[in-house]
Amino acid sequence: MTTDPTPFGTSKPARRARRRFGCVIAVMVVVIVTLLAVGVGRHLWLTEPGYWIRNEAFIQYTSEVKLDGLADRAFNRVLSELSSSRGYQSGGSGQWRPVGEGVLGVRTIRLSFDEANAWLAKRLDDWLVNQKRQLPAGLSGPMLASDSGRLVVAFRYRNEEVDQVFSVLMSLEFLDDGRATLSIDGVRGGRLPLPTGSVLKQLPGSGGDDSQAMAVLLGQRPFDPVLPIDGSRRARIIGLVVDDQGVGLVVQAELNGSAH
Numbered sequence: 001m002t003t004d005p006t007p008f009g010t011s012k013p014a015r016r017a018r019r020r021f022g023c024v025i026a027v028m029v030v031v032i033v034t035l036l037a038v039g040v041g042r043h044l045w046l047t048e049p050g051y052w053i054r055n056e057a058f059i060q061y062t063s064e065v066k067l068d069g070l071a072d073r074a075f076n077r078v079l080s081e082l083s084s085s086r087g088y089q090s091g092g093s094g095q096w097r098p099v100g101e102g103v104l105g106v107r108t109i110r111l112s113f114d115e116a117n118a119w120l121a122k123r124l125d126d127w128l129v130n131q132k133r134q135l136p137a138g139l140s141g142p143m144l145a146s147d148s149g150r151l152v153v154a155f156r157y158r159n160e161e162v163d164q165v166f167s168v169l170m171s172l173e174f175l176d177d178g179r180a181t182l183s184i185d186g187v188r189g190g191r192l193p194l195p196t197g198s199v200l201k202q203l204p205g206s207g208g209d210d211s212q213a214m215a216v217l218l219g220q221r222p223f224d225p226v227l228p229i230d231g232s233r234r235a236r237i238i239g240l241v242v243d244d245q246g247v248g249l250v251v252q253a254e255l256n257g258s259a260h
Contacts, residue, residue: 067121070119107250113146181221
């Protein structure tokens with residue numbers, strides 16, 4: 001008598017049916033996982049980050065007087081800290097001269113995110129006009145936040161195809177000549193992490209002042225990290241400390257026109 005090599009009660013057609021059933025289940029699992037991933041990705045893409053929502057509410061529901069006060073307080077703190085530094089002292093007639101060769105008035109000036117974002121909302125446009133620059137076309141509402149000790153620059157970007165809040169996670173790197181560059185550590189659309197290189201290629205990148213400003217914002221072009229103090233002095237940022245509540249600017253006073 002010939003022995004059936006198949007397991008007891010299992011015929012070859014039955015085994016083939018089981019394999020087909022297993023393949024169907026595997027395909028269904030892949031489809032379900034893919035749909036979940038797409039659904040989660042779409043949800044994250046459509047969901048604005050918490051820090052963006054909080055800042056929009058802060059700007060919208062805070063009185064103009066208070067926003068102006070926060071913006072001015074941020075600037076005046078920079079001015080006050082630098083004015084009391086020992087780097088420069090008055091030489092009379094509005095002139096300022098160094099106190100000793102090589103002495104630099106270095107201070108760490110802390111700004112809360114509310115102060116910084118109030119300044120961006122109320123003073124950035126005027127500052128850009130003074131610098132003969134403007135925000136890139138389609139970009140609006142820049143704000144600052146933090147993410148695990150990294151600086152987040154968030155903004156809304158609109159064109160014919162996109163209306164989205166983007167967040168750029170970055171760090172500040174300082175060059176030997178006194179300039180700085182923004183190093184891009186990640187990009188998000190809404191709350192969805194995006195491939196950084198692909199996203200940067202889609203944003204404005206050529207032609208006019210817009211491209212120069214965008215190149216600075218995206219870390220592609222060095223910039224001079226200075227803040228005006230008065231007619232003869234300015235503050236150069238030489239370090240940056242970020243935490244959950246705000247930023248600490250490490251600055252030194254210098255005369256306008258100082259070579260770097």
